[in-house]
Amino acid sequence: MSVNPMAYEAQFFGFTPQTCMLRVYIAFQDYLFEMMLVVERVILKKLEGFPDSKISPFQIRKSTEKFLLFMKERFDHLFSKMEQMLLQLVLNIPKNVLLPEDKVHEQYPYSKEQFQTLQGEIDQLQKQYKVEVSAGQALLAELEEQKMVQAELEKTLQWFDGLETICREHGTSNLKESFAFLTQTSKKLQDILKEVEKKNQRLQKSNLHVV
Structure with missing residues (x-):
């Protein structure tokens, strides 16, 4: 199997090409095993028609396994060639091809240094935003405190108004x-x-x- 990660192809197809090839390989291999079992059952059925035959079921099973090993070796060799062709021609995205979601990189190319500069600016803006949020929270707390002080002042003024009223009632203006x-x-x-x-x-x- 290929060791190339093929991350760009995985982004496009939604699965890695290697995973796709592995599933195809397992499917073909399972089918080959099933066919060998069918062939073995047919041979055993035919053998029942020859009661004088000296061939035992054990010998048939041993011959079937030997033939299966031969077929698997040939299959692995052919599948390796098929995998190479599919990964290079069918499931491979050429280097000069961009996915639709990556077209913006072609329109606005930037170097690694520019990216690092932009990342630094973003970090700085995030820090400023946090500072402004903290300042806003402190301002809100101060406003709440001012409201409490204003309420106390209003109570004091009301007390003075009441005191002045009492003084007037007792002849002191x-x-x-x-x-x-x-x-x-x-x-x-x-x-x-x-x-x-x-x-x-x-x-x-x-x-x-x-x-």
């Missing part, structure tokens, strides 16, 4: 003055709380002396 008032009130409450704690501590000490 200036928000700055309201904060100053709240600060003073808070300081007074802290002073009162400290005074209460001091009195509580003095009372506890007094109770301890009484006991």
Whole structure:
């Protein structure tokens, strides 16, 4: 069998020419074996008509195998010539012939160096694309964070609006003055709380002396 891979022919036919030839060889060989068995059965049938014959079935089988070996050798020799002819003339695509899907290579030829340059450019573009995708994802995350911050700001503004409304209801229209008032009130409450704690501590000490 041929050792030439014949990849281009396999692309065109959809199978390797060597595989095709191997299947033909096996089919012919199987047919030869079957024919030898048929011939052997016919000889044995004819032998039954000669009861005085000294030829045994074993001798017939041995002669059949010998003849089969002879026929197989001749068949292999003829098939080798047939295979060479078919692979060179029938199942072979000439070097100057291009398949339809490869016509573009004829229209736009390029060298190995040009191909490597194009491959490098493609790799670079893929890297840039990945960087842009990552930047886009980061931007989307930042936008989501800004939306959350904006929502918090809106809540704060609503709180200030409510506070300003409460101040107006209590006669204070200036928000700055309201904060100053709240600060003073808070300081007074802290002073009162400290005074209460001091009195509580003095009372506890007094109770301890009484006991």
